Amino acid sequence: MSYIGLGRKKITAAADLTGLNPGNFTNAFDHGTLAANVSYFEIYHFAVTDLAQISTVVIYVDSDPYSSGQLIGNAEWDPSQPLLLSPADDVYLCWNIADTGTPPVVTAWLRYDPEIQPARVTA
Secondary structure: OOOEEEEEEEEEOEEOOOOOOOOEEEEEEOHHHHOOOOOOEEEEEEEEEEEEEEEEEEEEEOOEEEEEEEEEEEEEEOOOOOEEEOOOOOEEEEEEEEOOOOOOEEEEEEEEOHHHOOOOOOO
C-alpha cells in the first residue's frame, strides 16, 4: 500500500457555529477547507498546540461522533485506524474550552490510497 500525501490543513479554533458545542471552541475542517480532490481520503494525524489545560475533545464527522480524548499542551491524535472521508464530509473538533479562553490550533494531516479510488470511466 503506497499512500500519497495531500498535505496539511491548520485551523485555529473559534466559537462554535455547528450547534454541536455551544459556548465552546471548535476547530472546523469543513469540506471546503479540506478540499480533497479524490473520492476517498484519510486524516491520519492531528497535531494540537496551545492547550493550556487538560481538555476533552470530541471529534465529529458531520454531526456524528467519531472519537474523543483528553489532551494537554502540545499533543496529538494518532489513531490506529485513520479517519476515512469523502470530499463532502466535514470534520469538527469540539473542545470543552469556553470560547473566551485561548483557542487550540489543530493541524490535520491528509493522505489517500490510490488503490481504493473508484475506477474512472473513459469514453
